[in-house]
Amino acid sequence: MQKRQFLASAASWAAASSSPWLAGCAAPGATAAPADAIFFGGPILTMNNAQPQVEAVAVRGGRIAAVGQRQAVQALQGPQTRMVDLQGRSLIPGFVDPHSHIGGVGLQAISANLLPPPDGGNASIAELQRTLRAYMQSSPEVGELAVVFGFGYDDSQLRELRHPTRDDLDAVSRELPVVVIHQSGHFGALNSLALARAGITASTPDPEGGVIRRKSGGREPDGVLEENAFFHTLGRLMPKLSQEQAISWLEKAQQLYLQFGYTTAQDGRADPGSVATAIAAAEAGRLVLDVVSYPDILQMGDGAFMQGPYYGHSYTKRFRIGGVKLTLDGSPQGKTAWLTQPYLVPPQGQKPGYRGYAVLSDAKANEQVAKAIANGWQILVHGNGDAAIDQFIAAVRASGPVDRARAVRPVLIHGQTLRRDQIPQLKELGIFPSLFPMHTFYWGDWHRDSVLGDPRAQNISPTGWVLEQGMRFSSHHDAPVALPSSIRVLDATVNRTTRSGQVLGPEHCVSPWIALQAQTLWSAYQHFEDAHKGSIEPGKLADLVILSDNPLTMERHKLATLQVLETIKGGRSVYRLNPQDS
Structure with missing residues (x-):
C-alpha cells in the first residue's frame, strides 16, 4: 500500500478506536455563550487528520463552537440548547459538490x-x-x-x-x-x-x-x-421559461442535492440564463444550500457578471460565481472523448483507428485558458481523453508564468483516461484533479469490453496514481449524468466495483477516510473554501450530515447501503429522511 494510503488508513483505524489521543477539544471558556445545539452519542468524523474523531460537537450561530470530549463540550449547554443524541449514527461534514450541473x-x-x-x-x-x-x-x-x-x-x-x-x-x-x-x-x-x-x-x-x-x-x-x-x-x-418557472426548476434540483447530503452544489457549465436564474433565486431567498457557478467561457456574452458582486470567493445570499468552464472533448462512454490511442470498438459510422475528436483547436484552447488565467479566474476544464488532457496541460504552460497559473488553481474535470506520465505535470502546474471514479460502476464493464479495453479501462480516474504523487483529488457525480448521490460516489471511490461485480483497477481503490475527504475537505479546497467548509473544526460553518452507519467501520462492500438521514446547513436542518423525526 502506498505510504499516503497507509497513513490515511491508519488515521481511519485510529478514528474508530477510543484512544486517549482523540480527546483533544477546543475547550470553551468559562464565559462562552451557550450553544444552540450539541451533537453526541455517535461517531463524529471530522475529516481533520489532526483530530479525526470526537465525542461531541457544539454549534452556535451557524458555526462550529467546540469539538472534543463530550464532558468538555457540554460545558456549553444552556437552558435553550438542543441536545441531539445521534443514537449510534454518524455525523460528518456536509458534502461539497466538486463538479455537477x-x-x-x-x-x-x-x-x-x-x-x-x-x-x-x-x-x-x-x-x-x-x-x-x-x-x-x-x-x-x-x-x-x-x-x-x-x-x-x-x-x-x-x-x-x-x-x-x-x-x-x-x-x-x-x-x-x-x-x-x-x-x-x-x-x-x-x-x-x-x-x-x-x-x-x-x-x-x-x-x-x-x-x-x-x-x-x-x-x-x-x-x-x-x-x-x-x-x-x-x-x-428549449422553451422560454418565466423567471418563476426557472427558479422552481432550480428548487427541485436543490432538493435532490439536499437529499444526498450536499450543502454546497456546483453549476459547472452555466450559461448567462442559468446565472441570472441563480441570482434571482438568491435575491428571493430561495437558495437553501450554497451554489457556486462556473459560466461557460465561450458563452459568457459580455461577461458583466464576472465584474459584479456575485463573483469572488465569498457567497452573497448563498450564491457566487467561482470562475469559468471550458470543454475540450466529449464522453468516453459515448466514444467522443479525444484519445491518443484508438477506441477498442469504434462507434457506428467510424473506421478502425478512430480516436474521438477535439472540441477546439489548440490555438483556441490556448486563447481561452490564457484569458482566464490573465483575469485571475479559476478555470474548470472538461477533459476526459488523454489527448484533451495533453491539450489542457499545454494551454496552461503557454499561458505564462507557472506561479500565475497555480494561483488560480485550474481544475481538470473528469480526467478519466489520465495517463501516469501526465500526473507530475498536473502537480508542477498546480492543476487540481477532480476525478470520476463513479464511472467504474455505471460504465466500467462498457469501458473494458468496448470503449478502452485493458489495461486502459483498469486505470480510468486513477486515484492511486494521484495519491502516489502526494496530491489531493476530489470525486464527483456530474449530475445530471447520474443522480447527485454522495453515497454512490463514496462506494465507487472506495470499491470501484462494476455493474457485473468486478473490481476495475484495484490499485486505485482508496480507504473510506480518503474517499470522504475527497467529497468534503478536498472538494472545499478545490473551491478555495477549505478555511470555512469541509471539516468539523471550531469556527467553520455548521454544515453537517447524519449517516445511518459508520463508513469507516462498516463492511466496505456495503457502503452503497448507507443512507443520508439528515442534512444540516449552517446549523439548521434542511432535509430529513423521516420528517417526523426531530
Missing part, C-alpha cells in the same frame, strides 16, 4: 426518467418508449412546455446497444417535439418534428466539434446528435 438537474427533475437500472427502468428501446408515453399522460410539464423531454437513456445499457432514432421517437409522438438526452449529456435524439423545429435537414452541415448522424447511405439525419450539434440544438428547442 445543478441547472441541468432542474431539467432532469421535470423530464421523463429514461435512466437504466438501478436508477430507472429502461433496459430497451421499447421500455424507453413506454416510459415516454406514460410521462406524456401524467406530466403537467408536457402541456405547459409543448415539448416532451426525456433524460438519461444510455445506449451502452439498452438491449439494442444503440441510440434511439427519429423513427423510434416518431412512434412515441408526431404531434409534439420529442427530445431525449443521453445520460452523459453529450448526445441527444430527436423525433422528426423536433428536427424540423431546429432546422436540421439533409443539407445542414456538421458544426465544429459536433456530428449530425445520418441514415445509412445518405445525408438524411437519423435523429442522433453529438456534442456541439446537440448542445446548439437543445438551446433552440
Whole structure:
C-alpha cells in the first residue's frame, strides 16, 4: 500500500478506536455563550487528520463552537440548547459538490426518467418508449412546455446497444417535439418534428466539434446528435421559461442535492440564463444550500457578471460565481472523448483507428485558458481523453508564468483516461484533479469490453496514481449524468466495483477516510473554501450530515447501503429522511 494510503488508513483505524489521543477539544471558556445545539452519542468524523474523531460537537450561530470530549463540550449547554443524541449514527461534514450541473438537474427533475437500472427502468428501446408515453399522460410539464423531454437513456445499457432514432421517437409522438438526452449529456435524439423545429435537414452541415448522424447511405439525419450539434440544438428547442418557472426548476434540483447530503452544489457549465436564474433565486431567498457557478467561457456574452458582486470567493445570499468552464472533448462512454490511442470498438459510422475528436483547436484552447488565467479566474476544464488532457496541460504552460497559473488553481474535470506520465505535470502546474471514479460502476464493464479495453479501462480516474504523487483529488457525480448521490460516489471511490461485480483497477481503490475527504475537505479546497467548509473544526460553518452507519467501520462492500438521514446547513436542518423525526 502506498505510504499516503497507509497513513490515511491508519488515521481511519485510529478514528474508530477510543484512544486517549482523540480527546483533544477546543475547550470553551468559562464565559462562552451557550450553544444552540450539541451533537453526541455517535461517531463524529471530522475529516481533520489532526483530530479525526470526537465525542461531541457544539454549534452556535451557524458555526462550529467546540469539538472534543463530550464532558468538555457540554460545558456549553444552556437552558435553550438542543441536545441531539445521534443514537449510534454518524455525523460528518456536509458534502461539497466538486463538479455537477445543478441547472441541468432542474431539467432532469421535470423530464421523463429514461435512466437504466438501478436508477430507472429502461433496459430497451421499447421500455424507453413506454416510459415516454406514460410521462406524456401524467406530466403537467408536457402541456405547459409543448415539448416532451426525456433524460438519461444510455445506449451502452439498452438491449439494442444503440441510440434511439427519429423513427423510434416518431412512434412515441408526431404531434409534439420529442427530445431525449443521453445520460452523459453529450448526445441527444430527436423525433422528426423536433428536427424540423431546429432546422436540421439533409443539407445542414456538421458544426465544429459536433456530428449530425445520418441514415445509412445518405445525408438524411437519423435523429442522433453529438456534442456541439446537440448542445446548439437543445438551446433552440428549449422553451422560454418565466423567471418563476426557472427558479422552481432550480428548487427541485436543490432538493435532490439536499437529499444526498450536499450543502454546497456546483453549476459547472452555466450559461448567462442559468446565472441570472441563480441570482434571482438568491435575491428571493430561495437558495437553501450554497451554489457556486462556473459560466461557460465561450458563452459568457459580455461577461458583466464576472465584474459584479456575485463573483469572488465569498457567497452573497448563498450564491457566487467561482470562475469559468471550458470543454475540450466529449464522453468516453459515448466514444467522443479525444484519445491518443484508438477506441477498442469504434462507434457506428467510424473506421478502425478512430480516436474521438477535439472540441477546439489548440490555438483556441490556448486563447481561452490564457484569458482566464490573465483575469485571475479559476478555470474548470472538461477533459476526459488523454489527448484533451495533453491539450489542457499545454494551454496552461503557454499561458505564462507557472506561479500565475497555480494561483488560480485550474481544475481538470473528469480526467478519466489520465495517463501516469501526465500526473507530475498536473502537480508542477498546480492543476487540481477532480476525478470520476463513479464511472467504474455505471460504465466500467462498457469501458473494458468496448470503449478502452485493458489495461486502459483498469486505470480510468486513477486515484492511486494521484495519491502516489502526494496530491489531493476530489470525486464527483456530474449530475445530471447520474443522480447527485454522495453515497454512490463514496462506494465507487472506495470499491470501484462494476455493474457485473468486478473490481476495475484495484490499485486505485482508496480507504473510506480518503474517499470522504475527497467529497468534503478536498472538494472545499478545490473551491478555495477549505478555511470555512469541509471539516468539523471550531469556527467553520455548521454544515453537517447524519449517516445511518459508520463508513469507516462498516463492511466496505456495503457502503452503497448507507443512507443520508439528515442534512444540516449552517446549523439548521434542511432535509430529513423521516420528517417526523426531530
